[in-house]
Amino acid sequence: MTTYAIGDLQGCHAEFVELLETLGFDPRRDRLWLAGDLVNRGPGSLDCLREVEALGDAVLTVLGNHDLHLLAVARGGATLNRKDTLDAILAAPDRERLLDWLQSRPMLVRETLGGEDTLMTHAGLLPRWSPDQAERLAAEVEVMLSGEQAGGFLERMYGNAPDCWRDDLEGIDRLRAIVNVLTRMRFIDAEGRLDFAAKEGLDSAPAGFAPWFRYPRGDATRLVFGHWAALQGETPGSRVNACALDTGCVWGGSLTALDLERGERISVPSRRR
């Protein structure tokens, strides 16, 4: 049995199938962690959703900002953006079943693998959040998404404020802050304030901001994340145990799997070169 973690699919279905074949992935024996953003920007978002859902209990996937965007469009009254490639999902005969499945995915997964406490979210972990606290905060969003108020939450989820976590945040501000850390974070300042503008390489950091993984933590938990394609799977200058998984398949890079027990990486090239 092997557990593999794969970064953002973003509709790169052909590469996903090729990578599983390259790994010799067998859902009866192996397990897959997916770091979120199954959909959008790429051409095969509907196929990605169907493929991952069909893998059943062999897969653990967390929600990314593009997955939440799909849910917000379908169920929260949000509008599609110009570059979105979500039309096929929204028109699919099995749309409601797929969206129900997506909406019930977690914001965070955590297990001991290869002897390491291993935690996966889409974007990473705020340095001041312990793994236990992060699990509790992720669960607050998961409860909201699984309840009767989910539609109202998806209507009000978008926004860049508050941009800094406080333990006394309440209501929609609290949930939005959790979502933003877990699915949108890249650069933060020493206070833990998030920047939402810069999303290219490390040299695009605003003054006073650094990648979240350059701030030290009080634990050695392995943090598995996607979201940041320009990192190309690297975390230069990291002061924590971080594994970047998004190698920019949808941007012409590659799709990468990390063997979470052995630490080996296996990639297939993007077909969008």
Ligand SMILES: Nc1ncnc2c1ncn2[C@@H]1O[C@H](COP(=O)(O)OP(=O)(O)OP(=O)(O)OP(=O)(O)OC[C@H]2O[C@@H](n3cnc4c(N)ncnc43)[C@H](O)[C@@H]2O)[C@@H](O)[C@H]1O
């Ligand atoms: N609470 C909330 N509030 C507000 N919005 C919310 C929200 N929740 C969900 N959303 C939604 O989130 C969605 C995404 O917003 P965006 O801001 O468009 O998404 P993003 O995830 O930040 O960018 P992208 O997908 O381009 O990221 P990537 O790292 O791949 O690529 C980034 C850049 O890196 C570049 N890049 C890729 N590989 C590179 C490389 N090797 N070198 C340099 N640059 C590279 C690419 O060209 C690209 O420009 C929106 O639809 C929005 O509505």
